[in-house]
Amino acid sequence: MAMTDVKTKPVEDLGHKVDDAISVGEDLDFQERWWKFENIVWSIFAVLLVMDFLGVFGRGVLAKAQASTPDGALLVKYERIERTLTPSVMRIYFQPNAAQGGTYKLYVSSSVVQELGNQRIAPEPQISAVGDGGYVYTFPALGQPASVSLSLEPASPGIYHFTLRVPGGQSLERTIVVVP
């Protein structure tokens, strides 16, 4: 009967022996380096947590921002750092000089709908128009204060620019960073 060749190799000792009785295989030099690495990792974890509390990764003090159009017609409060697939609200306040014939009109660039994932506008605009690389929403104006909210939910990470203005007025351009 044919026998299968069984490959063998000599038994090797792992190294460090204790009391000539046990081979442990301890590597203290490596372990010292690992402990140093662990300390660095814990420090990085601590820094990341502090950054998160502050809002560097969104949802914190540093993430919140507000800006006005140069003509002062719009004031926008938004989050300059957003998280992917996480809802947030961009609130736009119409100033008295924004009213045009009993209506407030708002131009938003298409990036607000496409990249930043605008899900809903509250209140709903009376008229929505498309063109000029964006959308123009018209709301009936009753008086001051007046604001609309855009519910955003970005679908993917990236750096996105958006533009807001009252049609015929000066534009506000800002950037939102969407983290994974």
Next chain:
Amino acid sequence: MASVIRAIFGYLFLILMVRVVGRRPGKQITPFEFILIFFLGGLTLTGMVGDEVSLSSAFCQIIAVACCHYAIVWLRTKSSRVARLLDGTPLLLLEQGQYRERTMQQMRVQNADLMAMARDQGMKTIEEIGTAVLERNGEISLIAKEK
């Protein structure tokens, strides 16, 4: 594709976390470690799944993690460096009647842990222990002093 990358990243990140959190002595995991495992697993899952809850996505993610695991285990058997990185090395905690204080402190092992293991092996006093080794799997091996 993105879900597969997320799954691989989640798997590798969990390996790093578990490795850094460190070995705890004992044969069984404590309730604290149960909480840690469930929490880490659950939190990683939310990021891995995202909005892709389809069966095909889950299927591909499972295959990706399995392949990643296989590759790491294969690397570990081929390279002693990788094995050392992933599992660490056994560490002496007690030798010739002397505690290795730095090792015990860094590995968060207490005298009580050694004594518990000693009792488990039928030893009555700490003096009966000749050598104590924290193994790569977190167990403590004790060898009695020669009489």
